[in-house]
Amino acid sequence: MAAQTPLVQNPLVMEWDTPFALPPFTQIATDQFRPAFDEALREHEQDIAAITANPDAPTFANTIDALELAGRKLNQVGGVFWNLTGTDSTEDLRAIERDISPRLTRHYTAISLNPALFARVADLYGRRETLALDEEQARLLELTYKSFVRTGATLQGADRARYAEIAERLTTLETEFSQNLLANETDFLFELEESDLAGLAEDVKAAAAQTAKERNTAKPYALTLQRSSVEAFLSQSSRRDLREDLFKAWIARGENPGKTDNRPLIAQILALRQEKARLLGYKTYADYKLEPTMAHEPGAAAALMDQLWTPALRRVEEERAALQQSVDEAGGNFTLAAHDWRYYAEKLRASRYALDQAELAGYFQLENMIAAAFYCAEKLFDLRFQRRDDLPVYHPDVRAYEVTDGQGRHVAIFYGDYFARAGKRSGAWMSNFRGQKKLGGEERPVIVNVMNFSKPAPDRPSLLTLTEVITLFHEFGHALHGMLSDVVYPSMSGTSTPTDFVEFPSQVYEHWALRPEVLQKFATHFETGAPMPQALIDRIVAARHFNQGFQTVEFLASALVDFKLHWRADSPEEIGAAEAGVLQDIAMPAFMVMRHRSPHFAHIFAGESYAAGYYSYLWSETLDADGFAAFEEAGDIFDPATAKRLRDHVYAAGNRRDPNAAYAAFRGRAPDTAALLRKKGFV
Incomplete structure (x- = not known):
């Protein structure tokens, strides 16, 4: 590693004199992160000290506003660092991550356990009815107060000290889990x-x-x-x-014997999460985690999963029988196994619906599918996307776009990072280098979508599968949630919502991907340029319920394992046996494997965002099935009035309103849960 750059020359902590104040990626070197974090942490500590030392009585402005504006440099440095550790990790970056993750946890835990700071917040919360707050301010005060309570502010003595120890240890273990998984995926x-x-x-x-x-x-x-x-x-x-x-x-990712084996880490993570929940007064970690969500308590999440599990099992057994018949008819002298499912499912799909994934891929050029996602955003939300090759990017494969509205006003910067490469963690996600806010001056967001599509040879276009097209639209739905954010407070902006609501904007956007109105315009063959024939579009629509049993069981098994591991009074010592026990209890078919086995289940063990909450995708799928029906009922998938409600109450609203109320404001009522069963073809 090169010698450390003097802080005065460190671009990470300077004002960025770049277009749209974007990170100056070409000027940033790995050795600059440690001193930049040092400086940013010192600044944030000073910000917090200034709030607590203020001799004036607490007001919303001198306490809540001040908290929202604190740590500007830390947000700037972290925005670059955490994005790069996901997309372009190196051993040097991973070493910094191992050091900085627990340090950041200590830093934020010290803030949440600061008695003088909490006293100011609690004073305001106790007087909230007299403060003449608007809707967003009232919700922010409530969320801020509850966040302090949920992160240990009311604990005393030994419990307070133990909470801090647990928080730091969990961060270390979760970072190690993530790095082990990346090593498995990178080395293989x-x-x-x-x-x-x-x-x-x-x-x-x-x-x-x-x-x-x-x-x-x-x-x-x-x-x-x-x-x-x-x-x-x-x-x-x-x-x-x-x-x-x-x-x-x-x-087997994450469970290969040796230094990258994640199984011992999981046992420690589960035990510490359970201990943390009990310190905070909850029976289980699931009770703690689900309290601020749309579900509110574990029973509601369990009921939704149970409602779908039985019909999904029934359907997947029907699908298995059909695939086994295909094996037998092809002369295969074997019983269908998990590694056979996808192969014979595609054979059966081609036979039943004359749909072949390789044939379909010829119509799904990456460039056209990106254009299709942009087109739908223009039709729905009046957005325009202009490619800007003059803007700084963090890797040559990354594309930068300026996003404007129909009047030419700047809305956001959007980065698209589409191809797999060494050092990039697997999966697909949306993140940001900067969120949106109005407090202290308007800042528009800088959003990134990250995919892992196979990079084609230089002389060929990138062709996507049907599933990859859906993934692209899904993550772009998240991106729109970030780009369209229009709130005052940074902690409320974009995707800063409960996990069982945050997937709604992304999942509902998937519906536009395979609509005939979109396919006819953008699904053109890469060799002939001919549009996808109407007959092929009809077959795609006809096959929409094909393999739904498999997909639902594969997902639900992972969701139930996550949920049940976190909704038990004890903590398993051996994760393999615990996982197998849950699968046996729910009668998981022997011919299937859960979508994410525990040793590589990054959603729940590489961090806490989705822990005990992987079911959130299912909850949001209920919302998206019912939500898209609003457009169908209007008779136009781009209906302006429905799109405006969706933008105003969902995409632009961040977390300024309770998500149940936000959905009702968009839809005019609570969601119809039967819509999910209809969407999957189970009724």
């Missing part, structure tokens, strides 16, 4: 010869050749453990032996 390569490629589409072969070239492998083709490349191989390869080998490696 599934190398192939030409003779191993039977059944693969040309774009999949080309991507495997490109991976082998980039990673300098001994064999001419290679796959990583990125979901996009694994699922393509499992769906297309006629080599059952290779499908089994790759599938075993895929589901």
Whole structure:
């Protein structure tokens, strides 16, 4: 590592004299992060000290406003650092992450346990009815007070000290979990010869050749453990032996014996989370975690999952029988196994609906699908996206766009980072380098979508699967939630909502991806330029319920394992046995594997955001099924009045209103939970 840069020259803590005050990525070096964090943490400590030392009686302005504005440099430095550790991790960055994660936890825990600061917040909360607050201020005060309570502010003595110890230890373990998983995914390569490629589409072969070239492998083709490349191989390869080998490696991420084995970490994480919840007065961690969500308590989340589990099991058994018949008719002398499902499902889909994923991919060019997502945002929310090659980016593959409204006013900067590469964690996500706020001066957001699509050979377009098209629209829905944010307070902006509501804006946006009105315009064949035939569009619509049993059981098994591990009075010592016990209790089919096994379940063990709450996607799916029906009822999927309500009460509103009230303001009523069963074709 290079010598440390003098702080006076450190761009991370300077005002950024760049277009739209974007991070000056080309000027930032890894060795600048430690001193930048040092300076930013000192500034934030000074900000907090100034609030607590204020001799004036607490007011909303000198306490809550001041808290919202505190730590500007820390937000700036962290915005760059945490994005880069997800997209372009190096050993140097990981070393800093291991050091800074517990340090940041100590810092924020000290703030939440600061008695003088909490006294000011509690004083205001006690007088809240007399403060003449507007709706957003009243909600912010309530959330701020409850956040202090939920992070230990009312604890005393030994309990207070123990809470701080637990918080720091959890951060260390969760960081280690994430880095172990990244190491497993980065180090693994599934190398192939030409003779191993039977059944693969040309774009999949080309991507495997490109991976082998980039990673300098001994064999001419290679796959990583990125979901996009694994699922393509499992769906297309006629080599059952290779499908089994790759599938075993895929589901074993995080549990390979040795220093990257995540199983011992999970046991510690679960025990510490349970202890933290009990310190704060909750029976279980699930009770603690679900209190501020739309569900409010574990019973409501359990009821939703139970409502769907039985019909999903019934459907997946029907699907299994049909796939086994396909195996038998093809002369396969074996019982369908988990590594066979995707291959034979695609065969059956092609047979029933004349739908072949390789054929479909020819119409789903990445560039066109990005344009389709932009087009829907323009039709719904009057947004425009202009590619800006003059803006700084953190990797050559990243695209930058300026987002404006119909009057030409600046709305946001959007970064699209679409291709898998070494050092990027798996999956797809939305994040930001800067959130939106009005307090202390208007700031518009800088949003990023990160994907892991296979990078094509230089002479070929990037072709997406049907699932990848949905993923692109899903994450762009999150991005719109960040870009359209229009609130005063930074902690309330964008996606800063409960997890079982935050997925609603992303999941409802998925509906536009496969609408005929969109496909006819953007699904053009990469070789001929011909639009997708109406007959093919009709077959896509007809097949919308195909494989829904499998997809629902695969997801729900993960959600139930997460939920039940966190909703128990004790903590398991051996995660493998605990996971197997839950799956046995719910009668998980032996021919399936849960979507995310615990040792690589980053959603819940690489951080706490979705812990005990992976069910949130299902809750939000209930909202999105009912929510999109509002457009169908209006007779226009771009209906202006419905789109305005969706923008005003959901995408622009951040967390300034209780999410149940926000949904009712958009829809005119509470959600119809039966809409989810209809969407999946279970009724």
